[in-house]
Amino acid sequence: MINFEYIRAASAKGAIDARTKNAASQFIAGGTNLVDLMKKGVTTPQRLIDINGLPLNTITHDAKGLTIGALVPNSAAADHELVKTKFPLLSMALNAGASAQLRNMATVGGNIMQRTRCSYFYDTTMPCNKRQPGSGCGAKDGYNRMHAIFGASDKCIAVHPSDMCVALAALNATVLVSGSKGDKKIPFADFHRLPGSTPELDNNLQPGELITGVHLPANNFNKYYYLKIRDRLSYAFALVSVAVALEVKDGVIKSAAMAMGGVAHKPWRLKEAEERLVSLAANKETIGQPLESIATAAMQGANTYAHNGYKVKLGKAAIREAVTRALFS
């Protein structure tokens, strides 16, 4: 692996100061993505700032919602009683990601910060505008089976790999951030970016800013499902995934939230589909046709490449299936 300097931070302020003073430094927590990228030579930080000692590993709940510290491991979040009972969608999404070992290492903050798994990004002999701005996109005319069908640009067609983030997007989470100028809250939808002309920027975090946690607002959802379609049954990234949360009262859908993974550079909210689900009867006999039409509409505007056209049909079926399972299973 490349060489680097190492510093252990004892406070969030110390970590932020250290990061602010050295533009070529990076925070490290679980390291499951960063160490891998460093071994491959994709990321070459000059200094690592170890934040594992910071007091950011608690989960708290009040009337306003749930706050999960940035250093809570994915497994601890997934298995936490409050998460399982109040936000089962998040628990399902977390358990759909990676392996038991990786979930024990990977943190909630690190999961939000994880980078695309695009093979052209990982292969330093290939062009990639995200890894090396201006070098081109190998995926656009390459083997792009895993790539985006929404929101891509001619500079980058990579997708965001996280399952957890798809659930957080659907649940209207807020990312809690600390920086040298103080604390701020970033709505989940505004956290990750579309590639546009600057695919090297995955998100809107400013240099020196540290994720301290995520907040999930209280909601009235009572039906959930996270459906993940992948090449094997476990331990693989999503080809397409759908997170759906529904509030069903007196047999009618009162409110809905839905997001897709594996289709864009960020979790892809399906606002129009959510609106159209509201006021439908939660009835197996009658929901089939409207659901078909909602799913078809949700996939309109998809822009496919040589090898990922299948994602349109798969995405449509996944939306239909995820809503059906949320309602009836």
Add this chain to the structure above:
Amino acid sequence: MHTDDQQPCHNEGRRNFLKQSTAIAALATMTPMLAKAGEYDEHIAGYFEKIPLHLEINGKAYDLSVEPRVTLLDMLREQLGLTGTKKGCDHGQCGCCTVHVDGRRINSCLSLAVTNEGKKITTIEGLAKGDELHPMQEAFMKHDGFQCGYCTPGQIMSAIACIKEGHADTPEDIREYMSGNICRCGAYPNIVDAVMEVKKGGQAL
């Protein structure tokens, strides 16, 4: 083998020699970056500077000294000779390197050793009590849970954790929660049988 009655050797091994000479060359060309201790929160360890690391491994306390870039896996294998933990893919995709850190299974290939300060590590070498094998080791032998054996230490470490986590109630659960351990020989059905047996046996793990 170095014994007490041998003369001290003045020739350097190739590996150590190269390590030292590159370290000196690098120090000569590097800008000074060893900030004063406490400037941020802790001393900054430079490129080739080994930093102290205190770990408990298989019940024994170790005072170690490692470069920041050394993974827990490489430290166990290269520095301590604990070669039971295997290096398969070295990218967190195969599970060969699974060890327990404070009782939780992790991929030691993706964990920098220095980020484990003060932790308790258990490796495959720490399971048996003398000649008495761990129940999971016995079960893997009984059920033929391997062919070539390369993934086996990782499978066994993972399997023990899988039961402790409460994720081994059914064969389906075991398959899902053991998915981070790849077996290229395809011994999966026998591995599931071994884990089921230990789970049903209810022994202390």
